Amino acid sequence: MKSSGPGPREKGKDLLQIRNLHVEGFSDERWHPIVHGVDLTLKRGQVLGLIGESGAGKSTIGLAAMGYAKPGCRITQGSVLFDGIDLLAVNEKGRRRLRGSRIAYVAQSAAASFNPAHRLLEQTVETAVAHGIAGREEANRSAVDLYRRLQLPEPETIGFRYPHQVSGGQLQRAMTAMAMACRPDLIIFDEPTTALDVTTQVEVLASIRNIVEEFSTAAIYVTHDLAVVAQMADRIMVLRHGRTVEEADTRQMLASPSQEYTKTLWAVRKLAKPEVPADDYLLTIDNVTAAYAGKVKVLQDVSIKVPRGRTVAVVGESGSGKSTLARVVTGLLPPISGSISFAGRLLSTGLKTRPKEVLRRIQMIYQMPDNALNPRQTVEEVIARPLEFYLGLKGARRDRRIGELMHMVEMSEDFLERLPGELSGGQKQRVCIARALAADPELIICDEITSALDQIVQEEILKLLIRLQRELGMSYIFITHDIATVRAIADEIVVMHRGKVVEQGLKSEVLTPPHAAYTERLLSSVPEMNPDWLTRLLASRKI
């Protein structure tokens, strides 16, 4: 082991220097440039945040810092100097010796990075043992020490569990332990908390930050979440279309971004809609209890009212029953008890017993537009089907209506011939919205529809939904775990926790203190753009 415990190492010297990096990707039978000449310098012990919308080349640069390009990508120009060694000049064997021992990588999805057939401990120490840095005994002891520092529960024994036996947040921390096992000089974090919900995210962020500080490891932190990067990074680099927009120290960057693009990024989180109190209720959910396979109760005695022409945001962490609520309303999961009435009429519980006219009036939009659009149907086919199916529109009348719908979602008719694979994430989500609108619905259930999109696109979609509601007067049930989204779109808020409604009411009532205990926890877990937020929060929670 190079250093026996935590302690500042040689700090302040340049550890990583990337000069004039060019990366190309292969698609449509051609090589396209992804990264155009990016320069980057990282000092020992420094944390650099790479931010930008999707497709900005953040992850590609993160991987290039290890001298690696994903299959289908190639590094065409430039140099990557790691502690004096040009990673692009040495051979693969030389690079492999560095990776794992001196450079480590933490991926977005820990669940996909662990081998489900082996225990956590074996995988944590694997690289250290393989690189001959420590014997198995010593490596095991040091892994337990890392688990403790990362605040994993039962650090002595958690290593003997299999990946599926721990939670997502714990797995992400175990992955960090795996990366730290060799005490590397540099760790690349590629969106390590994006897949986690806010309450878990805080814990993982705190433990990553602690351990990076303790071992004074240099890190590149890739994310699209500004508030997160504000907590983690010493310096921030903003990227767009594979080019550097600007780079500065975190505080300076947050206080006074110099570039126009950075300012728009910063402005995104400030969208807010004034709430309008309800005057008439469209959907009433009364004491609904629902369960999967008749056993585990996912919803308990839930009662929610959705006003006509307004938005109800359903908030909660994963497993709180938000999405199950959507399945019950759409009829996919008939409840065990309780009733739902829609526009003054009792809704039959099962999907099969609902008439077409009722199905038409309740539409649903999904989180992942990739899964919600059939990859073999063109945009036109996707939008045309509900028009034919519900309204019997054909020929020229149908085509005219398709054109109107495309204008409503602010897309050009040129897109009609495309397949979903040829659209960006935001465009796909617009097509999904157009498909829902085609049915001329009164209620649209939006299940986390913005969480797979980056922030600028999120804002565009939210603005679009607000405008459509104003023009067409539909109600939304907006399921989300993101409080910024709630501020932007909701009139009323329902807070859910473990299948129960914790709090509900007008947006201003729920968001202003005093809160229910869980609401308080949820609200305080939402990262703020202030770089001191995490420190303050942790201090206040310890008391």
Added chain:
Amino acid sequence: MTRSDSVAAVRRLRRSRATRAKTALKKAPFSAWFGIVVILGYVFVAVFAHWIAPYGETQVFSEAFAPWSQEFKLGTDQLGRDMLTRLIYGARNTIAIAVATTLLSFAVGVSLGLLAALYRGWLDQILSRAVDVLMSIPSLIFALVLLTIFGSSITSLIVIIALLDSTRVFRLSRAVGLNVAVMEYVEVARLRGEGPKWIIAKEILPNVMPPLVAEFGLRFCFVFLTVAALSFLGVGIQPPTADWGSMVRENATLITYGDVTPLLPAGAIALLTVSVNFVVDWFLQATSGLRDEK
């Protein structure tokens, strides 16, 4: 809602099916080209058998087991029928039966398999267990038994082999269908109130086509071999209809005299099987997106 706030789109016309096929063909490897040419040749011979063949399918000449000559290019068989003519007609009969059988087995197997994948529950249980039972009996022996019971007419041959083969198609299409049936676009269709016909034909089927087409090519070969094997055993295509399997059996004795003639129908089967596999391999590689790296 004006046009001006439309998101700008780069206009790109979808390449038509024909041009896409053309570019794909241009990049096809030699083996695929070989396969395509051979298959087209077989189809040509099969379709125009009546005009190409020098004699009639069942025309008998005086000399049995005649050697290769000007008159009989590949000699005659045990009854004095021209071998070349029989080979050409054999292509028509054997290929037609194989195509019909494979199509039928896919129609049955895919529709039931996707239904089972879509509905799961008891329907899936009944179908899957029935298929398990059918698969537990060796199919060649089962086919022999069924053919002796129902008599070996061409129709019963096609139906019996198709049913026995559809079990494997069922298994495959159910497995690939399960992956697609849980996708949200299928849920969207169900929420819209679509019936099973639409969901299977429009939502699931287009997304499971590549593995099914690949399987189609392989099944086609196996059907071919099954028909030939059954004919060789005498319960397949009945005389005097020309068919490659029975031609091998009827003239097998010639091999003892060093005559290669009986190997020709066997070679015809082998060549077609290999060609179909070449084309399937190429198709698999082109659609699965799995390419060798560097």
